[in-house]
Amino acid sequence: MNKTIFIKILIFFLVHINASAIEKVVLFGDSLMAGYGLPKEHHLSIVLENNLKQAGLNIKVINGSVSGSTSSGGLNRADWSLSEPGIDLIILGLGANDMLRGIQPEETERNLEQIIKVAQNKKIKIILAGMVAPDTHGAKYKKEFDAIYPKLSKKYNLALIPFLLEGVALNPSLNQQDGIHPNKDGTIKVSETIKKTIINIIN
Structure with missing residues (x-):
């Protein structure tokens, strides 16, 4: 067998063996x-699942996000939402609404930390999707x-996406008319960002 072909086959099997550890992902965020x-x-859940399949990963992606949710709202539903059997990984992406409302960062941090603990107690891996505040509040x-x-x-040794909307925020061609929420193309870009992080975890 050609050495190059053998290496490709070996990599394929290694990826799929490792991928079996992550079969169900929950998007746990806001709008x-x-x-x-x-x-x-x-929707991001559909786009990401298809994106992962194209990469050879058979992973179910569930939309567990709630429009308008703050970190406090996420904490209130965390135990119930993450009790579904078989969840292997969550993409924790809350905090944007806290920032828009001017909620004190220490409160947001405290709520996110509690959600992290809920997930870890359930043996669920976490990718933390960060947000960046404008200068509106100083x-x-x-x-x-x-x-x-x-x-x-x-602190919790989590995979981090520094800014969920990297390359999307403030780009009119990738956002809806409100200038905040990703459009179809923006969602594809966000999906690519998350996919890369998931693959890094697997490998």
Whole structure:
């Protein structure tokens, strides 16, 4: 057998053996991951699942996100939402609505930390999807808010997406008319970001 072909086959099997450890993923966020303003076929959960399949990964992606949810709302539903059997991984993407409402960063951090503990107690892996605050609430607020995600990632040894909307935010061609929520193309880009992080975890 050609050496190159053998290596490709070996890599294929190694990826799929490792992938079996992650078969069900839950998007646990707000409207940025819930598919707000988009038909169901363009929701992030559908796009990401198809994206993963194209990469050879048979992973079910569940939309567990709720539009308008704050970190507090996420914490209130965490135990119930994550009690479904077989969840292997959650993409924790809350905090944007906290920031928009000017909720103190220490409260957001506290809520996210409790959600992380709920997931870990259930033996569920976590990818933390970060957000970045504008200067609306001042430089001090921005500094404290932006620090939440890397701090929690380091403390709990979590895979981190520094900014969920990297390359999408403030790009009119990738957002809906409100300038906040990803459109079809923006969702594809967000999906690619998450897919890469999932593959990194698997490997």
